[in-house]
Amino acid sequence: MSAVPIASRRTIYSVLLCVFCFLAAGCGVRFDMQDQPRYKAYRWEDGTFFDDHRSSRDYPEGTVARGLLKEDKAFYTGKIDNPNPNVQVETTTNAQGNTIVTSFPNDIDEFPVPVTKELIDRGQERYNIYCIVCHGPTGNGDGMIVRRGFSAPPTYHDDRLRNAPVGHYFDVITNGWGKMNGYAAQIQAADRWAIIAYIRALQLSQNPEELQKMNSDPAASTAAPPPRAAASPGGGH
DSSP, X not given: OOOOOHHHHHHHHHHHHHHXXXXXXXXXXXXXXXXXXXXXXXXXXXXXXXXXXXXXXXXXXXXXXXXXXXXXXXXXXXXXXXXXXXXXXXXXXXXTSOEEEEEOTTBOSSOSSOOOHHHHHHHHXXXXXXXXXXXXXXXXXOOHHHHTTOOOOOOTTSHHHHSSOHHHHHHHHHHEETTEEOOTTTSXXXXXXXXXHHHHHHHHHTOHHXXXXXXXXXXXXXXXXXXXXXXXXXXOX
């Protein structure tokens, strides 16, 4: 077997040395995006493009992101168009100190969306996910965590909450009430109205007098709610 010429061996060693140096250099240098030269938004930078050396401009006053204008005040807040901030919840009590009437002057009385079977079914699904643990399967405030010692919420079936406007329920779900935290981050506006529609169905199911009244007047149970001109057609997508 003949020996490899010295010149060939030198060539092989040179190639291997170049490959090793290239790999070694590559392991020690990072080219991640985090290392690239860049400006941070709205920060002072050492640049001259803007006179104040900031990297970008503020949004023009009144700018609203696409899809977040929320013009339908009733749909997104449950409040009337021009609520009076000086008028709050008004409560009437009897001689024993029990609450008999509670009024919510700034809350709307009618649903801002059509109440359909699909809406109620959706509300039942969301209710069973977010509400049933405290309020119970029928809204009596006897959910599982209440049975384990948590403070019981009020029943939906007393006169005070049965007569409360739908806007009050939307306000409670959105912002919380008492020991209940707000669920605005977990439940989108359309689903809050669906839950309220299901709560109304629960209240009706536990009110024999109202059921008897509806059975004696079938037209009352099939009457559609008055339409709203600015109801959200997208259902809060």
